[in-house]
Amino acid sequence: MTALKTKVYKVECWNPEPHIIAEAAYAIRSGKLVAFPTETVYGLGANGLDDGAVRKIFAAKGRPGDNPLILHFASPEDVEQVAYVNERAKLLMDSFWPGPLTLVLPAKSVVPNSVTAGLGTVAVRMPSHPVAMALIKAAGVPIAAPSANRSGRPSPTEAASVLADIGDDVDIILDGGATDVGLESTVIDVTGPSVVLLRAGGMPVERLEEVIEEVKLVPDEAKKKRSPGTRYRHYAPLIPLLLWENGVLRHSPFVMGKRVGYIGINEPPFPVEEKILFKTPENYAQGLFLAFRTFEKKGVEVIVAEWPNSKGIGLALRDRLSRAAGEEL
Ligand code: TXA
Ligand code: MG
Numbered sequence: 502m503t504a505l506k507t508k509v510y511k512v513e514c515w516n517p518e519p520h521i522i523a524e525a526a527y528a529i530r531s532g533k534l535v536a537f538p539t540e541t542v543y544g545l546g547a548n549g550l551d552d553g554a555v556r557k558i559f560a561a562k563g564r565p566g567d568n569p570l571i572l573h574f575a576s577p578e579d580v581e582q583v584a585y586v587n588e589r590a591k592l593l594m595d596s597f598w599p600g601p602l603t604l605v606l607p608a609k610s611v612v613p614n615s616v617t618a619g620l621g622t623v624a625v626r627m628p629s630h631p632v633a634m635a636l637i638k639a640a641g642v643p644i645a646a647p648s649a650n651r652s653g654r655p656s657p658t659e660a661a662s663v664l665a666d667i668g669d670d671v672d673i674i675l676d677g678g679a680t681d682v683g684l685e686s687t688v689i690d691v692t693g694p695s696v697v698l699l700r701a702g703g704m705p706v707e708r709l710e711e712v713i714e715e716v717k718l719v720p721d722e723a724k725k726k727r728s729p730g731t732r733y734r735h736y737a738p739l740i741p742l743l744l745w746e747n748g749v750l751r752h753s754p755f756v757m758g759k760r761v762g763y764i765g766i767n768e769p770p771f772p773v774e775e776k777i778l779f780k781t782p783e784n785y786a787q788g789l790f791l792a793f794r795t796f797e798k799k800g801v802e803v804i805v806a807e808w809p810n811s812k813g814i815g816l817a818l819r820d821r822l823s824r825a826a827g828e829e830l
Pocket of ligand 2: 647648656
């Protein structure tokens, strides 16, 4: 049940109503929590410079305190307030912002420890969604926002998923419809001599490599130290997920007699009770998390997901699928 205090407002995606944005921005400035759409997934936002407000995010999500948050900005210039911005970071911002790219930079002392998890670095991003942009501008502060799901669950790509997961613990939900990318932003570390991929996401690595030198993919063990978020089982549906790769089911083949829900681009390899087919890898990414939640509601007992190729958004899709399947990457 949703607490009566939670307000859910439908907002015009391309032209959000100013009075709704003003109320949500006031809530942010007052230390409250506002869930809002970005082009990737819905975020659970709070004033990123207010330690007390940020702590409410961790409580609402049930998120471990050692997993740092992304600060969201409405312009690249505003980042200087919280981080030391180097030339390479500037080039990346000029090339890809607003968009699904998060940069990890050395943090300034104004950033609360609850945001950085005491790492000395801060993750920053400028989302392209008009509702997110309007909210950040009106709030006049950087907005700390993880995905608006309960910790460990698939990220929400529509307002109903936010309501289902954390509806009781958020003050306002801005419902701007379904999100475009469907997977979270790409996170890269630009603090060191080489650029390191911490999380594959909505911005393909190939596009980054058009403007900077190679993006290093680090082995998972090292990544776990650098990006605490990758330490936990993530994006997981409540039902087991098996991966279908080139005619072989990875892990257990025991799907006989079970209600199977299939997701992928190609037709399922065997008869299934439920299926959701996507035309392109981009559509697959956009619909993945909602498909998990839909199958849960339909009483599916096993999900079989087609293993995509690693090009473009495929790298992020692979990452989310293997984590959801409980694989160690
Ligand atoms: O698309 C997105 O990035 C969404 C929307 C709402 O912007 N946000 C999102 O936030 O996915 P979250 O908290 O669910 O994931 C942030 C990831 C985590 O893996 C976290 O560990 C990593 O970024 N991260 C945040 N700050 C970091 C830092 N200072 N150093 C290394 N990794 C960091
Ligand atoms: Mg998340």
